Amino acid sequence: xxxxxxxxxxxxxxxxxxxxxxxxxxxxxxxxxxxxxxxxxxxxxxxxxxxxxxxxxxxxxxxxxxxxxxxxxxxxxxxxxxxxxxxxxxxxxxxxxxxxxxxxxxxxxxxxxxxxxxxxxxxxxxxxxxxxxxxxxxxxxxxxxxxxxxxxxxxxxxxxxxxxxxxxxxxxxxxxxxxxxxxxxxxxxxxxxxxxxxxxxxxxxxxxxxxxxxxxxxxxxxxxxxxxxxxxxxxxxxxxxxxxxxxxxxxxxxxxxxxxxxxxxxxxxxxxxxxxxxxxxxxx
Numbered sequence: 001x002x003x004x005x006x007x008x009x010x011x012x013x014x015x016x017x018x019x020x021x022x023x024x025x026x027x028x029x030x031x032x033x034x035x036x037x038x039x040x041x042x043x044x045x046x047x048x049x050x051x052x053x054x055x056x057x058x059x060x061x062x063x064x065x066x067x068x069x070x071x072x073x074x075x076x077x078x079x080x081x082x083x084x085x086x087x088x089x090x091x092x093x094x095x096x097x098x099x100x101x102x103x104x105x106x107x108x109x110x111x112x113x114x115x116x117x118x119x120x121x122x123x124x125x126x127x128x129x130x131x132x133x134x135x136x137x138x139x140x141x142x143x144x145x146x147x148x149x150x151x152x153x154x155x156x157x158x159x160x161x162x163x164x165x166x167x168x169x170x171x172x173x174x175x176x177x178x179x180x181x182x183x184x185x186x187x188x189x190x191x192x193x194x195x196x197x198x199x200x201x202x203x204x205x206x207x208x209x210x211x212x213x214x215x216x217x218x219x220x221x222x223x224x225x226x227x228x229x230x231x232x233x234x235x236x237x238x239x240x241x242x243x244x245x246x247x248x249x250x251x252x253x254x255x256x257x258x259x260x261x262x263x264x265x266x267x268x269x270x271x272x273x274x275x276x277x278x279x280x281x282x283x284x
Contacts, residue, residue, distance in 0.1 A: 001044065001053040003033040005062025005220035008054060008089050008113075015062070015220070033059060033219040034067060036074035043075075047082035052111075057101040060092040062220050063201050064209025065248060072107045079110070091115040091125075092251075094203040096178065098171050099186075104204075117169070119158025123151055168175055173254060178205030180261050181252055188267045198224075203250075210248035210268070233271055240267040 006014045013020040014030055029046055031039045033055075043050065053075055059065040079086040088109040095099040095117060102108055111129035118124055128134060136145045151157065185201040185208055192199040192214075200215035201208055209235070211217055212226040234246040242264050244250045252261075 001029045001031055001039070001046070001050060002029050003039075003055055003059070005033055005059050005065070006054070006056060006089075007059070007061035008056075008091075012054075013061075029255075032060070032221065033065065034071045035219070036068070036071040039113040040074050043078040043082055043084060047084060050082070050084045052085035052087050053079050054087040054089060056089045056093060057105060058093045058096070058204055058207065059220075060207065061247070063211065063217060063251065064207050065217055065219065066202070066204045067101075067105070068103050068218070069107075072105050076107050076109070087111045087113065087129075089113050092207065093204075094118065095169075095174070096207065098174060101204070108220055117164070119157045120159050120162075120164040122157040122160050123152070124154075124157050124161060125151070169254065174205075177252055177254065177256075180256060180258065181206040181208050183258070184208055184250075184252075184261050184265055187262075188268060191265075191269050191272065195273065199272055206252040208250040208252070210250065217242070233268070236271045237264075237267055240270075242267055270277045 002008070002014050003010070004014055004016065006012075011020070011022060011024045013023060015027075019028065019030065029042055029050070030043050043053065055067065055072070055075060056062075057067045057072060059067070076086055078084075086100055086109040088100070088103065088111070090100045090112050091114060094114055097103045100112065102112065109129065110133060111127060113125075114129045115125040118126070129186060135141070136143075137147050138144055180185060182205065185203060188199070188201040188210075191197075198212055198214050200211050200213060200217065202211060202215070202217050203209050209217075210230075212229045213222065213224050215222070217223060230248055231246060234244070237244070
C-alpha cells in the first residue's frame with residue numbers, strides 16, 4: 001500500500017492515484033494520505049495480499065504535508081494487527097530530528113529507508129529496522145538474503161557521513177535549522193491571514209511547502225491547480241536571489257541564518273501583496 005502524493009524514488013512515484021507510467025510493475029493499493037480510518041479499513045480488507053505499507057511521515061515531493069500523529073499511529077496499529085510490514089520512507093524527513101521524524105511522532109515502523117545527506121554529501125542509501133527482519137541479511141546464515149551493491153562498504157562515504165553527523169549536523173544545528181523553518185512558516189502564514197490571501201506555508205522544521213490555498217492542507221487533494229502562479233512566484237524569487245523547487249518545495253540548508261529567512265519571506269510577501277493580488281488571487 002502506498003499513498004497518493006507519495007514519492008519513494010523515480011519508479012515509486014504516486015503524484016496521482018494512477019501513479020507514474022514508469023513505476024515498477026508491482027500491484028499497488030493507493031490510499032489517501034492522512035485518512036486514518038480509510039487506510040486502516042484498506043489494510044484490513046487487503047491484509048491477505050499486502051506485503052507492506054510504505055509511507056513518508058511527511059510527504060516531501062507531494063507538497064511538504066505532515067503526517068498527522070493519529071494517522072501514523074493508525075497505520076502502525078493496523079499493520080501490526082494484520083501482520084503487515086510498516087515502512088517509513090525517511091530519506092527526506094530524517095533531517096528533522098536526531099532520530100528521524102518517527103522520533104517526533106512517537107511511531108516506530110518495522111523498517112526505515114534513509115539516504116541523501118547522511119552520506120556527508122556523497123552517494124548513500126540505507127535501510128534498517130527490526131532485528132528479526134534484518135537478521136535475514138546476515139551473510140553467515142545459510143538462508144541469507146544477498147545484499148550486493150556498488151556502494152556497499154564505501155569507506156569514504158561512511159567517513160564523510162560520520163563526520164557530518166558528529167561535527168556538522170549536530171543536535172544543536174538540527175534545532176536551529178528547524179527553528180528557521182518554523183520562523184518562515186509562521187511569518188508567511190501570519191502575512192496571508194492578515195491580508196486575507198489564498199496562500200499558506202506547510203511543513204515541519206526545516207522543510208517548507210508554499211501553496212496558493214488557505215489550507216488546511218492534509219493531502220494532495222487539498223492542493224489547487226495553480227501551476228502558473230507557482231511558476232510566476234518561482235521566477236520572481238529567482239530575480240530576488242532565492243532558489244527553491246518550482247513546485248513550492250523549500251529545504252533549508254545549514255549556511256542559512258535569520259536574515260536569509262527574513263529576506264526570503266519579504267520577497268514572497270512582496271509578490272503576494274503586489275503581483276498576486278493584482279492577478280485576482282483573492283478568489284479561490
